[in-house]
Amino acid sequence: MASVSKRRLAAAAQQFAGVAFTLFGLLVVTFIIGRVIPIDPVLAVVGDRASPETYAAAKVAMGLDRSLAIQFGLYLQGIFSGDFGTSVVTTRPVVDDIVRYFPATMELATVAIMIGIALGVPAGVLAASRRGRWPDHLVRVVSLLGYSTPAFWLAMIVLLVFYANLGWAAGPGRIDVYYEDIVAPVTGLLLFDAALDGEWAILGNALSHLALPALVLGSFSVAYIARMTRSLMVEQLGQEYVLAARAKGMSEARVVWRHALANAAVPLVTVVALSYGALLEGSVLTETVFAWPGLGSYMTNSLLNADMNAVLGSTLVIGVVFLGLNLIADLLYTLLDPRVS
């Protein structure tokens, strides 16, 4: 037994080292993008009408008069002490901005992933159990369509149809203006905060605003989750225990939903974690269209204004979250599947 736990420990240490290395790599990449690629990072900060004195002062302040290695050291020092620089657009520290905008993105992505699981898993199971017949083809075509649709365009179309024409949901933004800043931001997640305060009207309004962006983002995870569920289920349904269960006369529904799905569930957890990461990516362009005040809007806004500190700060945070999700997926996999050690 001792050797097993030792091996597990060694595996965990190796995994940790891998993550630490990748994290370091993320920092190197953002450093290169921010400080090495731009021809003149100083100019980007002070603007082209700055006086030579201002320019020189900014250059020294940014540490650009020193060697690349020292610059990188200073960059690391800043990041680890929570200093991502100041945003040129908002004039606030980038860290403060991110803390402020991240909960909105998390709220959106979480509701979207719930939509993805609720619709994607049954669709995938259905496709696998009717393999080669019309439900299978339908799921395939719909998920390929999901893979092929630009998020920002779909966002515009649902706004056009469900907000402008049908009036079923609220328009852009996170909440109506007259409801703004009423509930205390305890968690930063508006749905939670409104419920905590018992402000049901606000909760309803927030849900109405959330519906369309969550639907757009959710449709992408439906496509991904349905496809992955299908292939995992196809694999399980070909196993001998399924044959055995059928042979002893178990109902097909029980075979599919209880036995096969239970075995497909472990890798499905990984799929869900990965698709949560993909939602962060999708949120960038979706949030812009819905004027959703999250990290995605923040990043695109900064992109348009060449606000590199903000762009790199958001890139780094999204990269780290992505990495964390992968790690969680791995850990859950080992926890849930007794065969993996």
Add this chain to the structure above:
Amino acid sequence: MRALFSNPVAAVGIVIVGILVLAALFAPWLAPYDPLGQNLDSRLMAAGGGHPLGTDELGRDILSRMLWGARTTLLIIVLVTVTAAPLGFVLGCLAGMLGGWADIALMRLTDIFLAFPRLILALALAAALGAGLENAVLAIAVTAWPVYARVARAETLSIRDSDFVAAARLQGASTWRIVRRQIMPMCVNSLVVRITLDMAGIVLTVAGFGFLGLGVPPSTPEWGAMIAAGREYLFDQWWVATVPGLAVVFVSLGFNLLGDGLRDVLDPRT
């Protein structure tokens, strides 16, 4: 090739991609108007009346801009592919063949690139590089090659211990020669599948770049930029933004179908 056409999914994909290529090649002859020709008297017109798909906010013919936009999209796809695919292909095959430190180094490097969501990394790179077609291509290619390297490496690992590779080595072939003559031809199939599926994603990325104004110069006909321009008139002249979006979906779907079908045909194991 015949197998490809008998697979309905791939056949539809081929037709769609074929339409894209034809539209891009013959845009100057197919387009009824100059894609840049403004006519403020007939701005934001609905379909019909000499403009089959209507006109945009500067009175330019949407159909003509769509056809020329196919050129922009196809050009970027081709440029990204010829940049990223050979790089990923050679590095992946070499890493798989050499093993040891070379392999570990490459895998760690791809880990780092794959740790960013692709679009985010491409956007950050494009922001640093500045606007322009070459920079957009470079930003997208940088995010594309690690996937190809991974696929090529995985494929190499599965065949490097085969008898025919051992035979070539016994005959005194160098590693580089084995990679070129034995390994690469065996990796091509799965790489082609991967690249085709990837093209569907590149179509979306290009449109996203255009939507944010990061890609090609403003007046160039590009689908994403056309969608962005139509956003202002979405609730009144819906077609200005809707029509180019349909083109993006159509073409991206074409590559997805083709890739999916190719996988059925070329790579039946998965």
